[in-house]
Amino acid sequence: MELRTRPNGLDIAIAAALLIFAAAEVAMIPEIRTRGLAIAAELLMAAVLVWRRVHPMAVCVALGILGIIEAAAGVPLQAPMVPLMSMVAALYAAVSYGSLRVAIAATATIFASLAVQTWMVGASPGNLLFGAVFCSVALAFGWTVRHRTEEAARLRGAAVRLDAERAQAQRDAAAQERTRIAHELHDVISHSVSVMVVQAAAAERVLQASPDRARESIAAIQTVGRQALTELAGLLGVLRDGDTTVGLVPQPGVADLGSLAANVDRAGVQVDLDVDAAGRELPPGVQLTLYRIAQEALTNVRKHSCATRASVTVKVDHGAVVAAVEDPGPRRTDGLSHHGGGNGLTGIRERVQVYGGETTASRTAAGGYRVEARIPVSSVR
Numbered sequence: 001m002e003l004r005t006r007p008n009g010l011d012i013a014i015a016a017a018l019l020i021f022a023a024a025e026v027a028m029i030p031e032i033r034t035r036g037l038a039i040a041a042e043l044l045m046a047a048v049l050v051w052r053r054v055h056p057m058a059v060c061v062a063l064g065i066l067g068i069i070e071a072a073a074g075v076p077l078q079a080p081m082v083p084l085m086s087m088v089a090a091l092y093a094a095v096s097y098g099s100l101r102v103a104i105a106a107t108a109t110i111f112a113s114l115a116v117q118t119w120m121v122g123a124s125p126g127n128l129l130f131g132a133v134f135c136s137v138a139l140a141f142g143w144t145v146r147h148r149t150e151e152a153a154r155l156r157g158a159a160v161r162l163d164a165e166r167a168q169a170q171r172d173a174a175a176q177e178r179t180r181i182a183h184e185l186h187d188v189i190s191h192s193v194s195v196m197v198v199q200a201a202a203a204e205r206v207l208q209a210s211p212d213r214a215r216e217s218i219a220a221i222q223t224v225g226r227q228a229l230t231e232l233a234g235l236l237g238v239l240r241d242g243d244t245t246v247g248l249v250p251q252p253g254v255a256d257l258g259s260l261a262a263n264v265d266r267a268g269v270q271v272d273l274d275v276d277a278a279g280r281e282l283p284p285g286v287q288l289t290l291y292r293i294a295q296e297a298l299t300n301v302r303k304h305s306c307a308t309r310a311s312v313t314v315k316v317d318h319g320a321v322v323a324a325v326e327d328p329g330p331r332r333t334d335g336l337s338h339h340g341g342g343n344g345l346t347g348i349r350e351r352v353q354v355y356g357g358e359t360t361a362s363r364t365a366a367g368g369y370r371v372e373a374r375i376p377v378s379s380v381r
Helices: 009-028 035-051 057-071 081-097 100-121 125-206 209-237 254-266 277-281 284-303 343-354
Strands: 271-277 309-317 319-326 357-363 367-377
Touching: 009 035, 009 081, 009 284, 035 057, 035 081, 035 100, 035 367, 057 081, 081 100, 081 125, 100 125, 125 209, 209 254, 254 271, 254 277, 254 284, 254 309, 271 277, 277 309, 284 309, 284 319, 284 343, 284 367, 343 357
Parallel strands: 271 309
Antiparallel strands: 309 319, 319 367, 357 367
């Protein structure tokens, strides 16, 4: 418990009750001969209890001194009860509300005062033991209340920290989900729009000379557009509260690399696909990552390279699955390269890092470009 900054109603009520009891006690006990000093001392003892939870150490010292003054005036130790009740109430407050140092000092002060009073009036050790028993009960009760209060405060603090950690975990999860959606949107839109632009340009070039080929390009645009709309509908559904249809459309995987390669073929880049059969047995999340790697890398081929061929390989070997996309180049220098924000390769690296893998992207000796991702198989089983 913490010390109070001002007396509260309970302390005032206790002090008022003891003031009345002190006046009656001094008047009714015949053994008390120095009544004026006795009633002054006991009234002060009762009055200082108002501050027992504001300045517990000062109150205990005051009570100890007033008790010694009473003993010096010849007031029998065993006659009045107000001094003992005041000491018990003050000692409980010091132990319950004060610091550990205050609790120890207050306990020593009260017991020392009782010992001095016993010696001054020449009372038997039984009188000291009687007072010590009551003070010990107050001491034990105060320590118990203190311990339970501190334990309750510790549990409340732990609950607050747990709530804060849970809220932070939820915010982190939401941020990760937003990042995932951003990567998915980038991959879907970048790939699909790129294919559609290429097909539209091809249709425009052959519209007059070869209407059949133009229709094929337009049909390809429709196919890619429908696929993009389907994937976008699933991703945007995540952002709608209460949407229970999200996730019903299967995510693309290794088995879908063939259709991806076919789309790229129609866009003018022939894809040599070499996929290990074991890659089809990987977890869906890893397969989606491999698909997005190939999709982004092939999109970059169309954007930044003059190559008309590219290779995509997926191999499971030596404890890892390796996906690589390579084109022979050369790099596009005709000003038609599409410059984006650079999120594609960053997204690939972040996807691969989730599974403890690593990504490399660099120019080849022949002037082409190679993107390779390696994911430990053991980390995804």
